[in-house]
Amino acid sequence: MTDNEPTVIARTVVRIVVPIILVTAVSLLLQGHNAPGGGFIGGVLTAVAFVLVYIIFGLDYFETEILDRTALPRALPGEPVEDAEQKRPGITKEFSEVLAIGLALAAGSGIVAVALGYPFLSQAVVFIEGIPLFHEIEVASALAFDLGVYFVVVGGLLTVVAVVGAE
């Protein structure tokens, strides 16, 4: 996007900051039930971390090095495509997969409730006692649903960023 190479400072800062952002995102996701946070915020924060990598290191680095992507061609095989168009990077398959997994997880968590005889998307909470350090941990079934939300948000935002960025 930019003509100038990013500075060493920017690269170094990103290297250090991105893992911190990701950890924060995961903690936001996990603590969401009892403190500010949740799947949506966690997902957006994760996407922001990736976007940071993308801005500093470029789209190709981001997709090939970090994600080990499988690019789908932009045109169907055998279709005549102008040369200029051909050069643009393909569509990354992984993002859509993350999206699909997220949706399946969210809907599936609702169906589990149905299978157990509760209305669709009923949630429950269980308290597990006797854990070292924490003494008591609250596990919410809503976490599965939240995880689905998280994946959908990450997949969706990255798809948009990658596609728009590739233009």
Added chain:
Amino acid sequence: MQPNQWVIAVIVGLPFLAAALTPLVYRLLGERTAYASAAIAAVSFGLVSLLATTGAHGLVSWTWIDAPGFEVTLSFYVDGLSLLIGFLASGIGVLILTYAGGYMHEEPGKMKFYATLLAFMGSMLGVAFAADLIVLFVFWELTSISSFILIGHYTGQPSSQYAARKSMLITVAGGLFMLLGFLLVAGEGGTFQLLGTDQALVAQADSIREGLRADGLFVPALVLIGIGAAAKSAQVPLHIWLPNAMEAPTPVSAFLHSATMVKAGVYLVGRFRPLLVSDEWQLLFVAMGLVTMTVAAILAVGASDIKELLAYSTASHLGLIIAGFGVVGGGASAYGAETGAFHILNHAAFKAALFLVAGIIAHEAGTRMIDDLGGLWRDLPIAAGVTVVAALGMAGVPPFNGFYSKEFLFEATYELAHASGGLWWILPVVAVFGSVFTFLYSIRFVMLFFGEKPETLDHVHTPPWSMRLPAVVLAVVAGLIGLGGITATVGVHIEPLEEFVSQVVGATAIDQGGEHSAHFSYHLPTELTVPVAMSATTIGLGILAYPFYSQLRTTIVRLRSVPVFSANWYYDSAVDGLDQLRVVESKIQTGLLRTYAMVLLLAVSVMTLLAYAVTAVALPSFAGVVTPVPMAIVLGVAVVAGLALTRAPSHVAGVLTLSILGFMVAIFYILGDAPDLALTQLLIETLVLVLFLLVLDKLPPFYGKARRSVVARDAVASSIVGGTVFLTVLVTTGANPNQRISNFFLERGGVPAEHGTWILDYGGGANIVNVILVDFRAFDTLGEISVIAMAALSVITLVAMRERGETQ
């Protein structure tokens, strides 16, 4: 007996499930998918028979949302009429799918074909058993859509595309008219439940009729529902899609466009008969039915292609059924109901058989042109036998099955004319006149098999058994019904059949006393009555006119080619005219996002403001409202940023200024004790900033000089939209109910001080925002993430895959 809930669920649901699994099955079985699909249809057929033999009658329902006034229920109703249509959809489905196994041997797109046929069968069964107007409408439109796909089976051919679009436009548009009619009726009755409960629409038919009349809405409702039925059942002048629909493979024509889907309109008329019975009803449907019966029969004589002939003939017979259901007065209503009920069955049997024969002819002789065919009985003896039984039934020749139902129509029209006198005497005359043409084209169809074999006709192959057997089964059914009339004359009735038709008659009957209990029976006439004389006249005139068949046809073809006489001409002119209207492109569909956004936002604003004006919303008083200093400062900065935005010299500056506004809002959330919102706002603001900057790279760096008029227009538009939003915020925050919904969540959402290991009832989380998102309103969230997914997929298809796809 109350029907079993799960039996109905399987009958309607199984075909859809099978349709979804068809791609897998096809990969395993290949062409034999046809027989697997036929087996699915057989299961549905077996279960429908189970319902019929156990005498099931009544309502089954699944309540989804059970809030007073907002109930959403999936409900099905079993009675004679629904069983009849159910029998047709599943029974003929078995035969058609078997037949397709032979017919589709060398055709493309078999997987899609079988999946769509199964989905259609499910939808048709849904229409048959629906007890709720919305359920009925949904399944109704599903049949239209599957019909669209099946008519356009040969996707590459322009004629298929034209035919598919035409049928879609007419039947779906008809469905929308019907929906309006449904809404009028349901609005009056206060429920969408059509049948089965004490509050159902049919149960309170009298008060609904009176209520609609008092509002002056009775005729509109009747006409709207009538248009829906007419579009589906190909009634004049909406019949024009049916002949084109013959572009579909013949199994589809036999199944959808003669035996089942086109019966949906007739079914609707039968269903609403007890609800909307009146003089207007009689006038509308008798006129529509008889006109269609006659016009379509004349057009059938003018046809040059055997499938075209059968298509017009189908429209004509549907007209007969509708005319039957239309008769509700003059002591003739029982005959009317019997005409409709019995002819649905008879027509399905003989017409589907004839279509299958037409398919065999086209497949084995290689042509469908009437003039090129003749003397086929030597090569196709079985088809010839089937045709004789079926076509004579269609002609109304005793003792074949169509004769009896046509007698009922003659009887109904005669009784009606006798009782009402005057102009009503036209009815029996028109009925006879139309029937003469029916007789003519039926005999012409039979004559395909007799006489000289034209020299142009090469060797005719023998069709496979999978194609012959279904036709034979249908002809045997038609023959048995005819035979039942003969035996009944000497006192031996086919009890199950007559009992069943009685039930169908009962379901469409209008008076609670007489017709419900009346036992239906039919037999050959034993003495000369007026209806018998009418039949005799029909056949006599037919025999006299048959030698002049080709002259008649030439005349009809010539008349039809005069544009103003042809409904097709109006359709084509209208479609072409709309196609060429430049107003649409230059003013409405400009292809510019800003036009759409402006129109959309302005429309929403105007409607909202109108709603406020109509309901006279008062602004809340703001006395005593104090804004803390930090908040005032933050909001002040936001306002300044908003003003600065309008002066921004470039895109980049504009976006950056806009994000000042966004970050101020985030700080406002923090001050307002909403950390979740603040976090989200901050993150989204960041992301949007990045996305904006990515896009801006592609745009020119500066806005350029805008014209004064454009600036003024934009300023007005944005002021209106902004003002509306401002007003809405004020009004909504002004609402201050006693029971705040937030209290409901706050009381239940958190972790109680005393709790067990499990909390199952409510959220059990301290972050109420998240508990609402993932528990109380998880369904909403599921919907929202689906929207995110959809948006991402649209971005992929719109932006990234735009080079893909239809290059033609």
